[in-house]
Amino acid sequence: MSSDTVSLVPSPVVSANGIFKSFGGVPALVDVSIDLIPGEVHCLAGENGCGKSTLIKIISGVERPDSGEILIDGVSHSHINANAAIKSGIQVIYQDFSLFPNLTVAENIVLTAEVARRRRLYSPASVRPKAEEILRDLGLDLDLDREVSELSVADKQLTAICRALVNDARAIIMDEPTTALTHSEVSRLFALVERLRARGVALMFVSHKLEEVLAISQRLTIMRSGRQIVTGPTTDFDERSISHYMTGREVDESRVVSELDATAPLALELVDLSLAGAYRNISFGLRRGEILGVTGLLGSGRTEIAESLFGVTPADEGQIKVNGAPVRIRSIQDAVSAGIGYVPEDRLSQGLFLEKSIADNIVASSLRSHRTRWGTLSRDAIASTIKHYFHGLKINARNAQAPVRTLSGGNAQRVVLAKWLATSPTVLLLNGPTVGVDVGSKQEILELLRVEAAKGMSVIVISDDAPELVSSCHRVLVIKQGRLTHILEGDEITVDTIQERMSA
Amino acid sequence: MDVIRRLRGSNNEGVLALVLVGFIVAMSIANPTFFTLNTGFSILRSSIVPVIFALGVLIVVVTGGIDVSFAAIAIFAGYATVSFCLNMGFDPGILGIFAIAVGVGSLLGLINGIVIARFNLPTLIVTLGTQGVFFGAMYTYVGAQYYAELPGSMAALATSNLLDVTTSAGRAYLHVLVVPVLLLCVLVAWVLKRTMFGRSLYAIGGDIEAARRAGFLVKRTQVWVYVMVGALAAVAGIVHIVLSRSANPRDLVGGELDIIAAVVLGGASIFGGRGSVIGTVLGVLLVQVIKNSLLLVGVPSAWLRTAVGILLVLGVGIQAVAARRDSRQKRVIDEVDAEQKHEEKVES
Numbered sequence: 042m043s044s045d046t047v048s049l050v051p052s053p054v055v056s057a058n059g060i061f062k063s064f065g066g067v068p069a070l071v072d073v074s075i076d077l078i079p080g081e082v083h084c085l086a087g088e089n090g091c092g093k094s095t096l097i098k099i100i101s102g103v104e105r106p107d108s109g110e111i112l113i114d115g116v117s118h119s120h121i122n123a124n125a126a127i128k129s130g131i132q133v134i135y136q137d138f139s140l141f142p143n144l145t146v147a148e149n150i151v152l153t154a155e156v157a158r159r160r161r162l163y164s165p166a167s168v169r170p171k172a173e174e175i176l177r178d179l180g181l182d183l184d185l186d187r188e189v190s191e192l193s194v195a196d197k198q199l200t201a202i203c204r205a206l207v208n209d210a211r212a213i214i215m216d217e218p219t220t221a222l223t224h225s226e227v228s229r230l231f232a233l234v235e236r237l238r239a240r241g242v243a244l245m246f247v248s249h250k251l252e253e254v255l256a257i258s259q260r261l262t263i264m265r266s267g268r269q270i271v272t273g274p275t276t277d278f279d280e281r282s283i284s285h286y287m288t289g290r291e292v293d294e295s296r297v298v299s300e301l302d303a304t305a306p307l308a309l310e311l312v313d314l315s316l317a318g319a320y321r322n323i324s325f326g327l328r329r330g331e332i333l334g335v336t337g338l339l340g341s342g343r344t345e346i347a348e349s350l351f352g353v354t355p356a357d358e359g360q361i362k363v364n365g366a367p368v369r370i371r372s373i374q375d376a377v378s379a380g381i382g383y384v385p386e387d388r389l390s391q392g393l394f395l396e397k398s399i400a401d402n403i404v405a406s407s408l409r410s411h412r413t414r415w416g417t418l419s420r421d422a423i424a425s426t427i428k429h430y431f432h433g434l435k436i437n438a439r440n441a442q443a444p445v446r447t448l449s450g451g452n453a454q455r456v457v458l459a460k461w462l463a464t465s466p467t468v469l470l471l472n473g474p475t476v477g478v479d480v481g482s483k484q485e486i487l488e489l490l491r492v493e494a495a496k497g498m499s500v501i502v503i504s505d506d507a508p509e510l511v512s513s514c515h516r517v518l519v520i521k522q523g524r525l526t527h528i529l530e531g532d533e534i535t536v537d538t539i540q541e542r543m544s545a
Numbered sequence: 546m547d548v549i550r551r552l553r554g555s556n557n558e559g560v561l562a563l564v565l566v567g568f569i570v571a572m573s574i575a576n577p578t579f580f581t582l583n584t585g586f587s588i589l590r591s592s593i594v595p596v597i598f599a600l601g602v603l604i605v606v607v608t609g610g611i612d613v614s615f616a617a618i619a620i621f622a623g624y625a626t627v628s629f630c631l632n633m634g635f636d637p638g639i640l641g642i643f644a645i646a647v648g649v650g651s652l653l654g655l656i657n658g659i660v661i662a663r664f665n666l667p668t669l670i671v672t673l674g675t676q677g678v679f680f681g682a683m684y685t686y687v688g689a690q691y692y693a694e695l696p697g698s699m700a701a702l703a704t705s706n707l708l709d710v711t712t713s714a715g716r717a718y719l720h721v722l723v724v725p726v727l728l729l730c731v732l733v734a735w736v737l738k739r740t741m742f743g744r745s746l747y748a749i750g751g752d753i754e755a756a757r758r759a760g761f762l763v764k765r766t767q768v769w770v771y772v773m774v775g776a777l778a779a780v781a782g783i784v785h786i787v788l789s790r791s792a793n794p795r796d797l798v799g800g801e802l803d804i805i806a807a808v809v810l811g812g813a814s815i816f817g818g819r820g821s822v823i824g825t826v827l828g829v830l831l832v833q834v835i836k837n838s839l840l841l842v843g844v845p846s847a848w849l850r851t852a853v854g855i856l857l858v859l860g861v862g863i864q865a866v867a868a869r870r871d872s873r874q875k876r877v878i879d880e881v882d883a884e885q886k887h888e889e890k891v892e893s
Contacts, residue, residue, distance in 0.1 A: 156745075
């Protein structure tokens with residue numbers, strides 16, 4: 042990195058100019074131009090399916106544009122290939138990180154650079170200093186000898202960033218980097234992004250979380266349906282205007298909570314529930330029609346509590362009551378028959394049959410209630426259930442026969458929801474219901490929960506997305522190191538209090 | 546804590562060594578004739594061929610594949626070479642014989658590799674198929690005759706011992722082929738640990754898509770892996786013929802179970818990405834010691850296959866249980882991390 046030439050506006054490392062791209066006649070990008078300037082964080086925001094991923098693929102050389110040019114250090118290319126992009130110092134950190142789980146952190150950091158150098162021999166001792174140097178430069182504390190499979194998501198991400206820097210990255214594109222991170226991990230990532238910026242790296246940050254967009258970036262580009270809606274200094278925007286540009290309509294994130302009947306019976310009650318190594322003495326009650334938030338840091342035990350209620354990892358001690366009657370939950374089967382439904386954190390691997398159609402997925406858990414008197418499946422009953430939820434949940438697909446794999450995050454989440462709503466559970470647990478879902482869909486999903494709760498279903502939302510909890514929950518429980526530390530009610534439920542109680 | 550971790554080894558090699566030693570001690574107490582130089586040398590001798598095979602299987606398993614055609618390749622290459630030399634009436638010397646066999650074995654491995662990499666097929670099914678193809682081709686085109694006489698250079702090697710010790714229990718011989726096998730182990734270990742080729746095998750076994758994105762030439766590497774397995778199998782084929790002092794085309798095939806069980810017991814993950822030469826050698830020794838001692842305590846040989854089969858299932862079972870336990874431990878570690886972060890915040 043040469044810093045001899047000092048100019049007010051450094052010239053961009055990479056620019057895309059007038060990019061057009063369509064897939065099968067459907068335009069994905071229409072006249073999009075973007076600059077990545079050294080020392081600047083450029084946020085790319087937009088709802089799912091707006092063309093963000095296509096733009097990343099074109100800049101990193103994975104896809105070629107129909108027309109338009111890519112400029113690297115001012116030199117024009119009609120297209121570049123992936124290897125040339127890497128050689129020019131453009132690195133993409135994908136959501137799945139592309140790390141080797143079975144190798145150590147050190148080897149993961151240096152291995153790709155060694156491949157690029159066409160080395161034949163490999164010496165752990167001689168490449169280690171390189172990995173150590175990067176960690177020192179960035180002020181990171183990672184155990185180089187740990188296997189990547191043992192790391193938390195946040196540490197895997199740091200490993201991927203270190204690897205990009207070993208390859209002399211001058212432009213780093215991060216695709217939805219904060220999706221799987223908790224509040225405190227996000228702050229750590231942001232601190233690192235600041236250090237990278239100080240080193241003169243050009244960064245592109247793809248996100249749809251408004252708070253983050255405002256906190257981290259200097260420049261902002263908002264896309265909608267393949268078009269570049271606006272680009273400008275981030276200081277010109279606020280949350281309201283960003284979501285307006287992203288959705289094309291006004292989005293309201295304010296608190297909309299119904300009055301809960303104080304005499305409503307308890308749908309679910311936990312008494313001193315404990316699981317060794319995960320959580321201790323958890324007791325709370327959930328009223329009929331209540332939406333209850335459960336929050337805490339990653340590893341606080343919030344997910345384990347939900348998994349115990351759903352029988353994935355049964356509790357060691359304590360009692361669970363559904364509608365006042367004690368139930369034994371030792372397996373998922375027990376939980377389902379007790380009337381508990383669970384939308385998992387990792388819906389792609391745990392909640393859906395990806396290759397099957399939307400229709401099949403919707404009825405997958407409720408086949409028992411779609412039987413004829415002969416015990417065979419009733420086609421009519423199934424068709425009407427599918428129709429009801431496909432339209433009711435506004436799943437955006439051509440028809441209900443499309444495989445779930447083809448859906449965007451927000452739509453896939455609706456299918457999982459539909460699957461559980463079709464079983465009409467007494468209690469529905471949702472873990473991170475809007476993770477990886479865009480602003481518009483998020484509000485619609487929360488509204489759906491409000492409607493179902495008003496009809497008498499009890500809902501538990503496990504999340505560390507404070508605005509979402511504020512917007513929808515009657516009460517919020519804070520879990521810290523396996524213990525229930527706070528119960529927030531009414532006016533106490535604000536973004537600030539939740540974040541403070543969570544990490545304080 | 547670190548010392549324990551290092552002694553345990555990244556693939557539980559330490560645990561395996563402990564089990565092996567424990568087994569030997571237990572057997573020696575139960576039956577004093579077990580703990581003699583004779584038994585020791587004979588177990589080493591019977592491990593020579595399995596170790597060579599196991600090195601080949603280890604290489605494939607690390608990449609996340611499996612090869613069950615190695616025994617067929619071994620007997621094809623070995624028997625064809627011997628048959629060729631005898632029928633032509635010429636003896637190219639022991640190195641020449643190994644060279645011819647390795648050439649044949651590599652070619653057969655190349656067929657496996659090309660079919661698997663080019664058409665992206667499941668490795669187990671392809672090699673199961675080629676096993677039959679190679680075996681049938683040998684019977685049809687090479688012959689099915691049993692040779693009791695070997696070419697001179699092979700016969701000479703058959704009777705060469707490294708050590709010849711007279712003990713109270715009679716004379717004990719240590720075969721000279723132990724030495725090249727040891728060198729082969731060192732070579733394979735070096736390739737796996739210290740070459741980019743070796744690291745690419747672990748990378749492919751860990752995450753094939755990530756390996757592709759990192760710039761590894763995945764298909765070319767896969768082809769090379771099967772060529773190497775073929776070459777190693779051919780060496781094992783010749784060694785087997787030398788040690789049994791005859792060339793029988795019905796040998797070896799059917800013994801795949803012992804080898805795969807040994808590799809899995811040795812800590813190589815059947816899902817790919819894990820495995821070491823030390824573990825593999827220990828796995829082979831364990832299987833041989835168990836087979837030997839079962840015979841000594843009077844278990845009928847028909848039950849040996851059952852025993853080895855149980856070992857294989859046990860080995861895979863242990864891997865699965867350990868993986869599950871690791872994910873539990875990780876949960877606790879995350880909790881500890883969160884706690885530390887919390888403390889840091891309080892301090893600042």
